[in-house]
Amino acid sequence: MVNIAIFASGSGSNFEAITKYLQKRKTAKVSLLIYDNSKAYARIRAEKLKVKSVFVNPKKFKSKEAFEKELIKILKAYKIKAVILAGFMRILSPYFVQSFANRIINIHPSLLPAFKGTDAIKKAYLYSVKITGITVHFVDKKIDHGPIIWQEPVKVTPQDTLKTLEEKIHKTEHKIYPKIVEYFCRGRIKIKRRKVEIA
């Protein structure tokens, strides 16, 4: 079974959705949660789901490279084959991305390339978009960027508030992301010259 690590900085609801899905289906194993924020609620979820969690405090390292070298050391120790970013609010350097080339996946709560960065749901809502959604993509050297694996649209109705839209987006993330992660772990997602194919 493929061992994966999930990186999170905050609530960890996607971490929980992916972990529960894979624990039930036993198609891959979430062996590790790495978090970079001591207050991340993801840690509590990991405890409940009996997943090992490791806090890597960026402030303890002299440079980004030193921080990422520590990440890579841990990933190697746990024989991690893929890194799943789930609300990990930190830009990974080309050095890290290269070390796990085509094995890092991210989710973003908008239809990329629209509304990159933080607060994407709010940005889309304030823009008064009629359709937004979620994007799952391979990670490259730029932020919220890289070959797209899957996009799922979410309609914004006149009745939606920011809160209801956030709920719809998160519900969609929790439905889609675990399936994509499983597909990837089963070798059903291929990438060649930045073109993604799902078998």
Ligand code: GAR
């Ligand atoms: C998710 O909505 C995810 O798409 C977003 O952070 C949230 C994390 O929620 N990621 C980004 O904005 C990446 N640029 P969670 O901690 O409850 O999984």
